[in-house]
Amino acid sequence: xxxxxxxxxxxxxxxxxxxxxxxxxxxxxxxxxxxxxxxxxxxxxxxxxxxxxxxxxxxxxxxxxxxxxxxxxxxxxxxxxxxxxxxxxxxxxxxxxxxxxxxxxxxxxxxxxxxxxxxxxxxxxxxxxxxxxxxxxxxxxxxxxxxxxxxxxxxxxxxxxxxxxxxxxxxxxxxxxxxxxxxxxxxxxxxxxxxxxxxxxxxxxxxxxxxxxxxxxxxxxxxxxxxxxxxxxxxxxxxxxxxxxxxxxxxxxxxxxxxxxxxxxxxxxxxxxxxxxxxxxxxxx
Amino acid sequence: xxxxxxxxxxxxxxxxxxxxxxxxxxxxxxxxxxxxxxxxxxxxxxxxxxxxxxxxxxxxxxxxxxxxxxxxxxxxxxxxxxxxxxxxxxxxxxxxxxxxxxxxxxxxxxxxxxxxxxxxxxxxxxxxxxxxxxxxxxxxxxxxxxxxxxxx
Numbered sequence: 543x544x545x546x547x548x549x550x551x552x553x554x555x556x557x558x559x560x561x562x563x564x565x566x567x568x569x570x571x572x573x574x575x576x577x578x579x580x581x582x583x584x585x586x587x588x589x590x591x592x593x594x595x596x597x598x599x600x601x602x603x604x605x606x607x608x609x610x611x612x613x614x615x616x617x618x619x620x621x622x623x624x625x626x627x628x629x630x631x632x633x634x635x636x637x638x639x640x641x642x643x644x645x646x647x648x649x650x651x652x653x654x655x656x657x658x659x660x661x662x663x664x665x666x667x668x669x670x671x672x673x674x675x676x677x678x679x680x681x682x683x684x685x686x687x688x689x690x691x692x693x694x695x696x697x698x699x700x701x702x703x704x705x706x707x708x709x710x711x712x713x714x715x716x717x718x719x720x721x722x723x724x725x726x727x728x729x730x731x732x733x734x735x736x737x738x739x740x741x742x743x744x745x746x747x748x749x750x751x752x753x754x755x756x757x758x759x760x761x762x763x764x765x766x767x768x769x770x771x772x773x774x775x776x777x778x779x780x781x782x783x784x785x786x787x788x789x790x791x792x793x794x795x796x797x798x799x800x801x802x803x804x805x806x807x808x809x810x811x812x813x814x815x816x817x818x819x820x821x822x823x824x825x826x827x
Numbered sequence: 828x829x830x831x832x833x834x835x836x837x838x839x840x841x842x843x844x845x846x847x848x849x850x851x852x853x854x855x856x857x858x859x860x861x862x863x864x865x866x867x868x869x870x871x872x873x874x875x876x877x878x879x880x881x882x883x884x885x886x887x888x889x890x891x892x893x894x895x896x897x898x899x900x901x902x903x904x905x906x907x908x909x910x911x912x913x914x915x916x917x918x919x920x921x922x923x924x925x926x927x928x929x930x931x932x933x934x935x936x937x938x939x940x941x942x943x944x945x946x947x948x949x950x951x952x953x954x955x956x957x958x959x960x961x962x963x964x965x966x967x968x969x970x971x972x973x974x975x976x977x978x979x
Contacts, residue, residue, distance in 0.1 A: 545828035549845035549891045572889075576869055579848060579887040583868045593846070595892060621881075645957025647935065648869050650881040651888065731870070731956040 543592060551595045555602070555709065559684050561594045563705035571707060573597050573617050574651040576644075577660040584662075597653070602709065614711040616655030620644070620668070623654055631826075633713060635720035635739045639671035642724065645731045655708045658692070661700050662762070664798060669696070670739040670758035671722045673766060675713050682709040696763055718743045718752070721822040723815045724759075727802055734759045735803040738815040742779065742823050750774050755816070760795050760808040769794055770816065779824040785817035830894045834859070835903040845891025849883075850874040852890045853900060861901035861930040872958035875931035876900050882938045884957070901930035904937065912975055913937055920971035924962035932958045936972050946976055 549572075552558035562569050572578060572593040596602055602617035605626040612633065614623065624641030627633045643649060643657075644667075657668040658679070669692070677692045683706045690698075692711075720741035726732035737758035743751050753774040758764035773787045792812055797805025830841045834857060843852045848867075853859045853876070862885050863873035869884040876885045877899040904911040910918065913936055923929055932955065939946070939954040946954070951972045952965070960968065 545845055549828070549889070551891070551894070572892075575889050575892060576884075576887045579889060580868050597892065644869070645872070646939075646954055647872060647875055647882040647884045647957045648887070651883050729956075730953065731959075 548592050549595065550593070551598055553598060555599055555682060555707070558594055558596050558599060559682060559705055559707060562707065563684055565592045565594070566704050568592050569594055569704055571596050571655075571659075573602075573653040573656045574619065575656075576648055576652045577656055577663060596707070602655075608715075610715055612713040612715065614654055614713070616658075616708045616710055617653045620649040620652050620654070620657075621646075623668075624649070632716060632718050632720065633675065635671040635674055635722040635741060636668065636713070638722040639667040639724075639739065642722070642730065643667035654711055658695065658711070659699060659708060664762050664764075664800075665733040665737070665759040666764070667722070667724060667734065667737065667758070670737050670756035670764040671720075672711060672713075673756035673764055674720060674739040674741040674754040675718075676741075676754060678712045678714075680709045680712060682707050693765070696765075716743065719823045719826055721819050723819045723822070725811055725815060733802060736760050736808045736811050736815055737764070738812065738819045740816075740819040740823060742774065744779070748778050750777060750779060755819075757795065757812065760797050760805075760812065762798055767791070767794060774820075779820050781817045781820040781824060784820035785813045788813040788816035828891075830890055832890075832893055832895075833897040835898070835900060841890060843890050845894070846889045848886050849876070849878075849888040849890045849893050849898070850885035853885065853898070859900050859902050863927055863930060865927065870957070870959065871928070872931040872935060872955075873928055875934045875958065877934055877938055880938065880941075882935050882957075899934070901933050904933060911937070912979075913940065913972070916971040916975040917968070920967045920974065922963065922967040922971045924960075928958060928960040928962075932960070932968055940972065940976060940979075944976065944979055946972075948973055951976075 550561050569592045572595045597617045602615040604615045606613040620640040627637035657666045672692045679695050681688045718741050722739045724734035724737045726734045739756045741754045753771045755767040755770050769791045795809050797808035799805045865871045865873040867886045869887045874885040879896050
């Protein structure tokens with residue numbers, strides 16, 4: 543295989559799809575490459591793969607803020623995302639996730655699509671934030687497009703067809719408050735031990751009418767905490783009560799053991815993170 | 828496959844495999860050994876360079892993605908042997924010990940201070956989250972950056 547075959551820079555979406563279709567299971571998209579370039583550290587074999595670089599495709603770098611939804615191209619970097627969403631309080635969870643992930647240099651390169659597509663990356667910051675904001679994903683193949691919920695994507699991403707590309711993330715607009723709380727070992731710069739992303743819609747009396755809570759980094763994949771969500775609805779946001787409920791329902795999660803923290807610790811800190819999240823929602827900061 | 832990079836203002840061609848980390852191309856092909864290879868996973872920042880003005884971890888950047896881009900390494904800072912204001916500030920504050928982290932520190936701060944001329948101490952610390960130092964405890968590095976920002 544020549545260098546040009548092993549590393550192809552696509553200039554358009556149809557070009558990328560055609561290149562991926564040509565390569566079949568031997569091909570893979572490459573955006574910011576930060577996860578792929580760490581493969582040797584993870585002791586994963588990447589030999590024989592032929593990459594199709596997609597980060598030069600203009601439409602994948604766009605953020606569109608429309609009246610009814612926000613569209614984020616798959617190759618928008620974490621830094622670009624944080625800046626684009628800074629003025630949208632309803633998307634605070636995602637702006638915080640993007641602005642606080644990894645470190646400044648990685649945020650300049652790592653993409654929202656890469657964060658979603660990196661399987662076996664339990665501590666991906668953007669994933670729980672996107673779950674709590676009810677994000678949907680536009681997938682593109684030579685045969686057409688499909689929009690699916692982010693949770694559905696997480697379930698099928700390991701078995702996607704080789705010529706299927708994540709084109710963009712779509713977030714429905716809503717009058718909600720949201721927050722992203724992460725616990726790294728250092729103040730910043732580490733993979734988080736646990737993540738809680740929370741979004742809530744409050745009525746004029748301050749009562750929660752809708753709640754979405756997503757937990758990341760605790761288990762191998764981020765997911766919603768539905769029992770906690772149900773308990774938050776029809777009540778005013780109360781950080782202490784939310785933490786007590788989280789403590790009560792903490793056995794909903796099986797913490798994963800990792801080099802940076804054991805599983806029991808990840809579960810143990812959830813109540814504290816829920817309290818912080820609820821406080822931020824209550825104070826709308 | 829020939830890759831075109833502009834490195835420290837000079838157009839260069841690289842014949843490296845496009846998946847070669849940029850840090851290895853800079854060091855092994857162009858003998859620019861300022862950027863250091865330490866963690867190879869984007870945590871320590873010793874390999875930080877500027878790519879089209881943005882700080883990036885060159886250990887995680889396949890050189891193929893740098894094709895057509897402008898790369899600035901620490902070697903670009905002291906033009907004609909004259910230390911940059913940031914380098915002078917670091918020297919004045921006696922901020923360097925072993926030197927391993929320093930090229931990355933300088934590149935992160937050079938970029939940061941260009942975009943944020945009036946940072947707080949906390950802003951500077953946040954900007955250095957991706958640059959780990961095992962020697963100094965960071966405070967003199969931050970002092971130097973604060974002094975430079977204040978004098979500007």
